[in-house]
Amino acid sequence: MRLKVRATGKGTEDDPIRPDLSTIPEIANLHKALDKYRKTHKKEITDITFYTVQVINYDEKNEQFEVEIKVNKDALDKLPDEIKSILEKL
């Protein structure tokens, strides 16, 4: 899916200018679930691509990114239900 999100970051290497996806509920929920699951099952979710984000356009003047998010549907069957269900909503 493609969507427009605001930019965040100062432009340094540690804090690059980037699309702020934390405002997308599904993304925020996914990372919360991953953080929780990682504590006990880190190996099970290592080196699995959940999704990729690509910048389509950056409107520097309005500090807004247009991004494309692609969910890795091939990974769904490898994931626990609590993460799979969130990823399916993306």
Added chain:
Amino acid sequence: MLVPPQGLPYWRNKLKWLFENVGYKNKEYDSNLDGLIDNSDKVDGYDAGTGANNILVLDSNGLVPLGNIPVLDWSKLQFPGVRQEILQYFDNPKILIATSSMLELLNSAEKAGANTSGISATSKELTIPGGTSTASGNTWVYISFPYNVTKVYYCVRLCSVNAVWVTTEAFAGSDPTVSPGSTGDTEYHISLHIPATAQDFIITKVINGTATILGYESTDLSYNTYYNIEVLISNPDSIIKVWRDGALKFNLTPDTTNLPSFTAFRIRVVDLSTTTAQQGKVTGPIVIIYE
């Protein structure tokens, strides 16, 4: 006595019958009676010449005529260590380096940054510290292109031992020793960022030290693990492609205004710790092609 009838048709048929049924081995035959034995100027039924279905005749210099040499199709060729599909983007590719010996890589590269004396190599691995055990910092190796290039392909296997960032960089500034984050620091970097939470493979554009993320892969990668990274940047074709472990991760449009050409390839390690020496490692094969 039976007198055979005279006439060419009779004798022609008689001879044909003898050839076919009596086992005459002499096959020379003038089927149209023009005085030339059939196929006397042919090889297995083919005429000599340079046209279709001809037996090829060399030119006056004893060479194969240019028109009879097929045009090379790069996309059909195999080049060791190189993803075949990228060859279609090159007309006349050149090799910056192609080796599996990290001793050769280190011998071919220049060093810059905070801890160049800490860089070491065996034939198998090149180890780059970011800073030292008491100081943070950036350290990198680089190989300059002989001239500014608009197409770059590289593949390399990269590992973060414990470093925050380990990056490969298509550097577009004029001085590859310039410090990261400063004026003149202009490049794409494709990085392992292991400490991030499910954002560990990233492509970033840096213009005069200002970093903007172009894409990231939401995944958790591991320390002390090698990942195969391949990058194709072709400004004339308006394409950036990035693969990790053989899978295409990013397919982007380059910024040809701010990064019109490239001057060097860099591998850099970032150490943000003042209590631990953070390192990255490189292993082969490494192949860098440019045009």
